[in-house]
Amino acid sequence: MILAADLADDRGWxxxxxxxxxxxxxxxxxxxxxxxxxxxxxxxxxxPSSVSRKIGNLIGSHPSAPRNALRTSAGEVPIVNRFVDDRTPMKRQAADIRVRIRRGLL
Structure with a gap:
């Protein structure tokens, strides 16, 4: 979810x-x-379809999203809120996850 939220953030939600x-x-x-x-x-x-759907759900959890936005889950809200409240550390964490996957560590 962190990587999907990072992509949503990159795209301005x-x-x-x-x-x-x-x-x-x-x-x-x-x-x-x-x-x-x-x-x-x-x-x-x-x-790609499931990743796109997850990003859409995360966007629906963003505080600026309309109340009747896409389906969201309780697990998505804290991730989105962390990006809103602590963007820089979350971007660093996403970058670290990407590096770890590319190195075969995750």
Whole structure:
């Protein structure tokens, strides 16, 4: 969620779609992560479509989003609020996660 919120923040909390290059790149990065065993992953695991949907849900949790915005979950709200309240440390954390995935540490 941190990486998806980071992308939403980069886009000014405006929604991308599944063909947005940054969404495709994030999908590919998430699929490199070792967090979930390969044999347990469904075919559409962290697909561009699912990444785009998650970003949309996070945008719906943003304080400036209309009350009847996209579906959100209780787990998304704290992540978005941290980006709103503590943007710089969250951007650093997202960058660190990206590096760790690329190095095969996550």
């Amino acid at each position: 405006k929604g991308p779609n599944s063909a947005t290059p940054e969404v495709v790149e994030l999908s590919e990065l998430l699929n490199r992560a070792k967090i979930y065993p390969l044999h347990d992953r469904p075919e559409n695991f962290r697909s």
